[in-house]
Amino acid sequence: MALSRLNTFTIKSSLFRQQLPQNVKCLSNLILGEPSGPSVKTPIPGPKSKEMISELNNIQFSNTVIYFTDYNKSIGNYIVDVDGNVLLDVYTQISSLPLGYNHPDLLKVLQDPDNQRTFINRPSLGLFPGQGWPQKLTSSLMAVAPKGHTQVTTMACGSCSNENAFKAAFMWYRNKQRGGAPITEEENNSCMMNVGPGSTPFTIMSFKGGFHGRTIGVLSTTHSKAIHKLDIPALDWPIASFPRYKYPLEDFVEENKAEDRKCLAEVEEQFEKYNKAGKFVAGVVIEPIQAEGGDNHASPEFFQELQRITKKNGAALIIDEVQTGGGASGKYWCHEHFHLPEPADFVTFSKKMLTGGYYSLPEFRPQQGYRIFNTWMGEPSKVLLLEKVVEVIKRDNLLSIVQASGKKLMDGLMDMSKRYPQHLKNVRGIGTFCAFDSSSAEKRDEIVAKLKEKGVQSGGCGDLSLRIRPALVFQPYHADIFLHQLEKVLKKIKTA
Amino acid sequence: MALSRLNTFTIKSSLFRQQLPQNVKCLSNLILGEPSGPSVKTPIPGPKSKEMISELNNIQFSNTVIYFTDYNKSIGNYIVDVDGNVLLDVYTQISSLPLGYNHPDLLKVLQDPDNQRTFINRPSLGLFPGQGWPQKLTSSLMAVAPKGHTQVTTMACGSCSNENAFKAAFMWYRNKQRGGAPITEEENNSCMMNVGPGSTPFTIMSFKGGFHGRTIGVLSTTHSKAIHKLDIPALDWPIASFPRYKYPLEDFVEENKAEDRKCLAEVEEQFEKYNKAGKFVAGVVIEPIQAEGGDNHASPEFFQELQRITKKNGAALIIDEVQTGGGASGKYWCHEHFHLPEPADFVTFSKKMLTGGYYSLPEFRPQQGYRIFNTWMGEPSKVLLLEKVVEVIKRDNLLSIVQASGKKLMDGLMDMSKRYPQHLKNVRGIGTFCAFDSSSAEKRDEIVAKLKEKGVQSGGCGDLSLRIRPALVFQPYHADIFLHQLEKVLKKIKTA
Numbered sequence: 001m002a003l004s005r006l007n008t009f010t011i012k013s014s015l016f017r018q019q020l021p022q023n024v025k026c027l028s029n030l031i032l033g034e035p036s037g038p039s040v041k042t043p044i045p046g047p048k049s050k051e052m053i054s055e056l057n058n059i060q061f062s063n064t065v066i067y068f069t070d071y072n073k074s075i076g077n078y079i080v081d082v083d084g085n086v087l088l089d090v091y092t093q094i095s096s097l098p099l100g101y102n103h104p105d106l107l108k109v110l111q112d113p114d115n116q117r118t119f120i121n122r123p124s125l126g127l128f129p130g131q132g133w134p135q136k137l138t139s140s141l142m143a144v145a146p147k148g149h150t151q152v153t154t155m156a157c158g159s160c161s162n163e164n165a166f167k168a169a170f171m172w173y174r175n176k177q178r179g180g181a182p183i184t185e186e187e188n189n190s191c192m193m194n195v196g197p198g199s200t201p202f203t204i205m206s207f208k209g210g211f212h213g214r215t216i217g218v219l220s221t222t223h224s225k226a227i228h229k230l231d232i233p234a235l236d237w238p239i240a241s242f243p244r245y246k247y248p249l250e251d252f253v254e255e256n257k258a259e260d261r262k263c264l265a266e267v268e269e270q271f272e273k274y275n276k277a278g279k280f281v282a283g284v285v286i287e288p289i290q291a292e293g294g295d296n297h298a299s300p301e302f303f304q305e306l307q308r309i310t311k312k313n314g315a316a317l318i319i320d321e322v323q324t325g326g327g328a329s330g331k332y333w334c335h336e337h338f339h340l341p342e343p344a345d346f347v348t349f350s351k352k353m354l355t356g357g358y359y360s361l362p363e364f365r366p367q368q369g370y371r372i373f374n375t376w377m378g379e380p381s382k383v384l385l386l387e388k389v390v391e392v393i394k395r396d397n398l399l400s401i402v403q404a405s406g407k408k409l410m411d412g413l414m415d416m417s418k419r420y421p422q423h424l425k426n427v428r429g430i431g432t433f434c435a436f437d438s439s440s441a442e443k444r445d446e447i448v449a450k451l452k453e454k455g456v457q458s459g460g461c462g463d464l465s466l467r468i469r470p471a472l473v474f475q476p477y478h479a480d481i482f483l484h485q486l487e488k489v490l491k492k493i494k495t496a
Numbered sequence: 497m498a499l500s501r502l503n504t505f506t507i508k509s510s511l512f513r514q515q516l517p518q519n520v521k522c523l524s525n526l527i528l529g530e531p532s533g534p535s536v537k538t539p540i541p542g543p544k545s546k547e548m549i550s551e552l553n554n555i556q557f558s559n560t561v562i563y564f565t566d567y568n569k570s571i572g573n574y575i576v577d578v579d580g581n582v583l584l585d586v587y588t589q590i591s592s593l594p595l596g597y598n599h600p601d602l603l604k605v606l607q608d609p610d611n612q613r614t615f616i617n618r619p620s621l622g623l624f625p626g627q628g629w630p631q632k633l634t635s636s637l638m639a640v641a642p643k644g645h646t647q648v649t650t651m652a653c654g655s656c657s658n659e660n661a662f663k664a665a666f667m668w669y670r671n672k673q674r675g676g677a678p679i680t681e682e683e684n685n686s687c688m689m690n691v692g693p694g695s696t697p698f699t700i701m702s703f704k705g706g707f708h709g710r711t712i713g714v715l716s717t718t719h720s721k722a723i724h725k726l727d728i729p730a731l732d733w734p735i736a737s738f739p740r741y742k743y744p745l746e747d748f749v750e751e752n753k754a755e756d757r758k759c760l761a762e763v764e765e766q767f768e769k770y771n772k773a774g775k776f777v778a779g780v781v782i783e784p785i786q787a788e789g790g791d792n793h794a795s796p797e798f799f800q801e802l803q804r805i806t807k808k809n810g811a812a813l814i815i816d817e818v819q820t821g822g823g824a825s826g827k828y829w830c831h832e833h834f835h836l837p838e839p840a841d842f843v844t845f846s847k848k849m850l851t852g853g854y855y856s857l858p859e860f861r862p863q864q865g866y867r868i869f870n871t872w873m874g875e876p877s878k879v880l881l882l883e884k885v886v887e888v889i890k891r892d893n894l895l896s897i898v899q900a901s902g903k904k905l906m907d908g909l910m911d912m913s914k915r916y917p918q919h920l921k922n923v924r925g926i927g928t929f930c931a932f933d934s935s936s937a938e939k940r941d942e943i944v945a946k947l948k949e950k951g952v953q954s955g956g957c958g959d960l961s962l963r964i965r966p967a968l969v970f971q972p973y974h975a976d977i978f979l980h981q982l983e984k985v986l987k988k989i990k991t992a
Contacts (some may be wrong), residue, residue: 020892055630059638060649064865069624071617082627093620094871101617110612114568119615120602120881121567122850124589128565131578134551142555153556156652157872164656164713167728174727188722192704194730198722202729208688214870215659216713216731226684226694227866231670232663233698233731234690235712351871354618369560370723374710375590375847376653385616 028475030396031076031100037481038078038087038455046083066457074101077471077478079457087452088481091459095291095323095469096351098389109388118381125154125377126370133380140387141357144332148343149359154378158322158350159213162373165346165358166217166283169316170202171371172364173282176314178339203235203274205267205284205315207242209293209462212285212320221285224462225292238270238281242290243298247426260302267306271313283316283345288334291323294462295435297428300338307340316345316364326352327393327472330403330431337430352472354389357380399474406431408476409468412483420490423447426465432474437464447489454485505625526969527572527596533977534574534951535582542579562953570597573967573974575953583948584977587955591819591965592847594885605884608833614877621650621873622866629876636883637853640828644839645855650874654818654846655709655973660868661842661854662713662779665812666698667867668860669778672810677952698778699770700729701763703738705789705958708781708816717781720789734766734777738786739794743922756822758796763802767809779812779841781851784830787819790958791931793924803836812841812860822848822988823889823968826899826927833926848968850885851878894968902927904972905964908979916986919943928970933960950981 029350045053049067056062073080077100079089087338092100123130141152153168155161184197192199204223206212213219215230220235222228243259246252267284274281286306290296310317324334326349328438331337333347343361350356355378366372393399406429413436426437438444444464451458461467470478499705522580541549552558569576573596575585588596591923595602605611619626637648638693648899671815680693687694701709702717709715710724716731719725739755743841763780782802786792806813822832822845827833829843846852851874862868889895902925909932922933934940940960947954957963966974 005574041786052627052630056625056633058646059630060647061861061865064869065624065625066623068629069619069626071613071619071626074617079624093618096618096620096871102613103616106616107612110606110615111609115604116603117567117598119606120599121570121597122589122592123565123567124592126560128564128575128589129548129552130565130567131548131560132546133564134555137552137555150554151556157656157870159656159659160653160711160872166712167710170729171727183726187726191722191725191728191730192719193718193735194725194732198726199730200727202727203896214663215656215711216662217711217715219713220690223688223867226687227864229687229690230679230683231667231695231696231698232687233666234695235689235729235731236690239689282791360614365557369557370721371726372557373560374653374655375592377753381615417908481547 009337018258030401031103032476034076035078035086038088038485040455041085042083044081044083044085044452046081046085048082052082065328073240074323075339076100076103077474085455087455087457088208088478088485089371089457090470090474090482091457092466092469092471094351094459095328097471098326098352098354099392100471100473103392103446105388106385109385115283115384118384122376122379122381124375125380126373130380136380136383136387140383140390141353141355141359143390145359146333146336146343146347149347151222151360151362151365153357153360153372154383155350155356155358156376156378157356158244158348159218160317160374161322161348161350161356161358162218162221162320163215164390165283165318165348165360168202168358168360168364168366168372169204169318169346170200170284171366172316173280173314174200175367176272201279202282203237203491204318205238205240205270205274205281205285207240207290209242209290209296210285210287211290212287213322215469224290236279238274240266240270241479242286242293243302244296245298247428256299260305264302264305264309271309271315275313278435281313281315281371283318284310285320287320288324288329288338289430289433291467292461295428295467296462303335303338304340307342311342318346319344320347320348322348322350324433325349327399328433328469330399330406332399334430334433354386355379357435393472401475402431402472405470405474405476405479406434408479409434409482412479416483416487416490423490423493429468432468432470434468435461435465438466440464443493446493450489450492451485454488456482456485501727502632516836525572526666526897526971527599530572531574531582534584534981536949536951537581538579540577540579540581541949542577542581543594544578548578567597572596572599573970583951583953584981585953586964586966586970586978587953588965588967590847590955591824593967594822594848594850595888596967596969599888601884601888602881605881607914611880614880615874618872618875618877620871622869623875626876632876632879632883636879636886637849637855639886641837641855642829642832642843645843645857647856647858647861649853649856649868650879651852651854652872652874653852654844655711655714655826655869657818657844657846657852657854658708658714658717658781658814658816659711660783661814661844661856662700664854664856664860664862664868665700665814665842666696667862668812669698669776669810670696671863689703697775699733699775700814701734701736701766701770701777701780703736703782703786705786705792706740706781706783707786707788708783709818716981720786732775734770738782738789738792739798740792741794745925752795756795758800759803760798760805763805767811767893771809777809777811779814780806781814781816783816784820784825784834785926785929788957790961791929791963792958799831799834800836803838803840814842814844815840816844818844818846820929821845823895823898824848824927824929824965826895827904830894830926830929850882851875889968896967897971898927901966901970901972901975902930904975905930905978908975912979912983912986919986919989925964928964928966930964931957931961934962936960939989942989945987946988947981950979950984952978
């Protein structure tokens with residue numbers, strides 16, 4: 001396989017010894033120059049970080065800053081802070097780095113003079129795309145498109161991706177309602193004043209615990225944390241429950257099936273309620289795994305049935321893969337694990353895809369120009385980098401690495417959940433997209449903080465969960481390091 | 497002055513001869529390698545562009561594409577298409593290129609190995625900013641901050657910039673309402689379901705003809721063209737009239753003053769109506785010049801009075817400088833021409849600033865973390881480029897160039913408005929941010945199309961207007977070329 005091209009080196013520490021599944025033959029480090037493990041020299045944030053946080057605070061609110069980072073020294077799976085602390089990063093800038101830090105192939109993209117101009121001539125892509133743009137889309141986004149998706153629209157960020165998918169769904173729905181009738185002058189005039197018939201009373205259904213972004217439209221479909229929504233006006237759009245399973249799954253098969261049925265019944269109820277009221281539900285937006293909301297999983301059967309109900313009600317199914325997409329599930333798109341009978345209507349992305357945007361079925365193409373449009377419509381330099389990412393993922397067989405590392409993580413976490421059940425429970429994950437719950441928000445925060453002291457950067461999500469979001473170059477021996485440090489933390493908490 | 501560093505060369509053609517105001521002494525071309533003028537070889541779009549449009553159309557709606565561009569060959573004020581046509585660009589990617597194409601100083605930023613890593617390690621700026629980030633903000637955005645503005649928040653695009661300024665205004669307004677009382681559990685719980693008291697009934701006032709972006713929140717404040725808004729749900733937020741002046745201004749002083757009064761009275765009425773209904777107006781958003789809506793200008797007195805009314809009603813004044821900001825008015829911020837008694841509460845930006853974001857007064861800092869937040873919060877690579885742009889603007893005295901070129905444009909257009917009154921009227925502009933009206937949308941579109949045939953890329957705005965949006969390296973002799981080609985077009989239309 002392509003991986004055999006990489007140098008093999010011997011890992012001496014038993015900590016790093018690994019058992020690889022058959023399809024991952026390589027024992028080598030994928031990123032040359034990665035340290036052999038984390039090292040922590042100062043409290044975090046260290047003195048230099050603290051000084052910089054205080055400087056930054058003069059010009060913007062900065063109390064969310066964890067530490068200042070040395071992006072020249074950070075490499076592969078390791079983030080290095082300005083105080084010289086080296087942390088294994090299983091959070092990766094909120095799950096947004098596909099190949100970790102300073103990947104040599106991405107650096108080469110920047111060093112190529114032919115590419116440099118792409119970074120300083122940002123076009124208005126809807127008007128003046130550059131030579132070769134269709135080919136660039138084909139060799140990047142379209143090369144990894146979900147099955148059945150022939151259309152892609154690029155955007156700048158995750159929120160804009162979902163906002164525009166919603167807009168495309170509204171236009172499609174209204175177009176169906178019109179049944180071929182032309183747009184009227186009354187529609188054109190009324191929408192300018194934010195009233196009907198031009199402005200529609202249409203809605204998007206979302207789920208409790210979901211996160212779809214922070215601009216005002218998508219924020220109405222976000223229900224993960226109050227602090228995201230407080231004080232902001234919200235649209236009266238339908239909200240259904242997302243399954244909350246009991247773990248381990250095999251012990252609660254019937255209960256969890258009942259949970260699916262309950263949630264799907266709510267979806268049906270919301271459709272009926274809103275459609276009856278004339279607030280027609282044009283789309284249903286859902287994450288394959290509710291990430292910000294606490295890594296809440298739902299079964300393939302739930303998603304299959306949701307697709308059926310959505311279609312029956314004439315609405316579009318919008319799968320938000322902003323956090324789950326790009327390979328961390330071991331497939332390029334997490335929802336591919338659900339074997340939906342038909343392609344989703346929209347699949348939105350950002351983060352690890354470097355560019356935001358959405359895939360859609362052809363029927364969701366706008367009927368007129370300038371309807372799904374903005375100044376930049378994404379950015380060619382992001383697609384140039386993504387093209388290389390896609391190439392490296394294939395060349396280095398990174399989805400198999402994710403599967404192997406994910407198995408390692410899950411096995412290790414399951415094992416620890418038996419040995420430290422008071423601190424680590426409800427282990428769940430697909431690929432390296434893993435999480436567990438602690439007993440309380442405070443305990444979870446304590447684990448995240450103590451892991452940092454041990455040289456591991458992780459992150460919380462939901463009320464009780466710790467999420468693991470490594471880059472795609474996170475190998476099984478990195479999982480070993482993570483698990484080893486986590487166990488050290490749990491031991492201390494246990495004996496405290 | 498700094499400009500004397502540049503080589504001087506003799507311009508032979510009388511077409512390019514220029515009269516420069518005293519403060520602009522340099523006759524040289526600011527961008528080495530610029531062609532001496534446009535050249536058009538094929539119909540536009542040419543055969544190569546047409547083929548690429550058809551290719552692109554397989555994967556996305558592409559009928560808005562004007563032509564495919566060769567971004568390697570485009571230089572300075574000249575855009576070069578894939579068929580080899582060279583056009584003087586007075587549209588510059590919808591007003592988003594500060595220094596034109598392939599500016600040598602920006603290329604150098606990319607060629608510096610120390611900078612290249614910034615383009616491949618995109619951080620989550622709210623959590624892990626890079627070493628030197630406060631200094632980078634200081635030497636770029638803060639170096640050109642509107643007077644009185646000590647705070648800046650970066651975002652990815654113009655829509656997100658306005659969305660987040662709105663959010664910050666809502667939080668500030670609610671915080672004032674609370675009067676120091678703590679956030680209640682009821683607020684936290686209710687906002688998760690999109691209802692009050694946690695979700696507020698607050699509103700943002702906007703103006704007919706305004707454009708503030710295309711995501712669903714800001715789209716409710718956009719009222720420039722129906723096609724932007726049709727079929728999309730809209731918020732019931734107050735809308736007032738923006739002045740529509742009669743030109744030439746000196747002939748309609750009283751009429752235009754009355755127009756100001758009428759619009760300001762509407763603002764007062766909307767405040768009263770919405771505040772009385774409990775739909776409290778937390779902010780008023782306005783462009784210094786309504787750009788997409790047709791380059792509608794309002795007087796300094798209008799803006800001064802608007803600020804007074806807004807303040808009296810306890811709302812925040814949000815000046816949207818996404819299109820007007822960054823130097824095209826001859827000042828860094830167009831609203832600086834209005835001599836407001838106090839700084840605006842928010843000034844939002846994007847486009848020529850390369851990064852989106854907003855300046856704000858300290859009282860608009862969020863009170864808690866993660867409230868104005870997202871994964872990326874803008875991008876350091878954009879700020880790195882902006883730092884160089886700001887340096888070049890100062891070094892090459894580009895704001896003076898803009899003033900000189902703007903005067904040239906305005907004088908030429910005024911002159912033509914007398915000679916071709918049937919096709920060119922209502923000339924208006926500040927700096928190079930100029931426009932005129934044609935007699936109908938069709939005639940305007942015809943002028944834009946014919947200018948393209950003559951090697952000039954311009955753009956329409958509003959119903960009847962042609963907008964001129966060159967880069968800051970657009971010199972008086974470029975204005976001569978533009979005016980010369982425009983006259984050729986008008987002559988033909990006249991005799992048609």
